Amino acid sequence: MPAKASIAPSVQDHLKQLIREVPDFPKPGINFYDITTLLKDKDGFRETVDALQEHYRKTPIDVVVGIEARGYFFAPAMARALGAGFVPVRKPKKLPCLVKSVDYELEYGTDQLEIHADSIDPGQNVLIIDDVLATGGTASAVAKLVRMLDGRVAGLGFVIELAFLHGRRKLDGYDVFSLIQY
Numbered sequence: 001m002p003a004k005a006s007i008a009p010s011v012q013d014h015l016k017q018l019i020r021e022v023p024d025f026p027k028p029g030i031n032f033y034d035i036t037t038l039l040k041d042k043d044g045f046r047e048t049v050d051a052l053q054e055h056y057r058k059t060p061i062d063v064v065v066g067i068e069a070r071g072y073f074f075a076p077a078m079a080r081a082l083g084a085g086f087v088p089v090r091k092p093k094k095l096p097c098l099v100k101s102v103d104y105e106l107e108y109g110t111d112q113l114e115i116h117a118d119s120i121d122p123g124q125n126v127l128i129i130d131d132v133l134a135t136g137g138t139a140s141a142v143a144k145l146v147r148m149l150d151g152r153v154a155g156l157g158f159v160i161e162l163a164f165l166h167g168r169r170k171l172d173g174y175d176v177f178s179l180i181q182y
């Protein structure tokens with residue numbers, strides 16, 4: 001399925017202008033999309049949250065889940081905009097109470113993500129937000145965590161989608177939306 005683009009091309013162009021591409025970071029061969037330059041721009045940040053919110057305007061959302069760390073820049077703003085709660089998914093051993101954990105594959109080895117076991121009620125509609133959809137491994141692990149708590153994944157939203165990595169294939173069956181694609 002091709003990457004979705006339902007926002008005005010002029011807004012997409014503006015957001016692209018605000019995102020800084022950093023070659024060979026954090027290691028050679030990786031082109032890093034630095035969103036700090038977008039976050040500090042008052043119009044760019046507003047346009048980003050507004051355009052994401054617009055996509056979910058007619059979708060009932062109870063909880064927005066943000067993925068550590070850069071998902072936290074957008075998920076709480078989205079929760080506020082949608083009138084939902086915010087739940088953080090964190091790296092291991094950061095959350096103080098009972099957690100559910102999931103392992104997921106990295107380029108080399110595996111990693112873990114955790115969510116508080118009482119953070120989502122069964123049947124709640126959950127929107128998952130992160131800055132970048134790359135291979136889709138992280139987002140599909142978070143969707144698994146939400147399902148472990150019997151939450152309903154109402155959508156996965158990203159500011160940036162690296163379409164050439166086909167991360168959507170790992171998120172088959174979900175509503176996957178991104179504002180800008182490379």
Ligand code: AMP
Pocket residue numbers: 030031032033034067068069070130131132133134135136137138139167
């Ligand atoms: P993935 O699990 O491969 O979809 O990777 C997604 C996570 O890695 C996101 O949380 C992003 O913050 C980060 N990420 C992956 N690739 C990039 C990139 N080229 N530029 C910026 N962040 C990236």
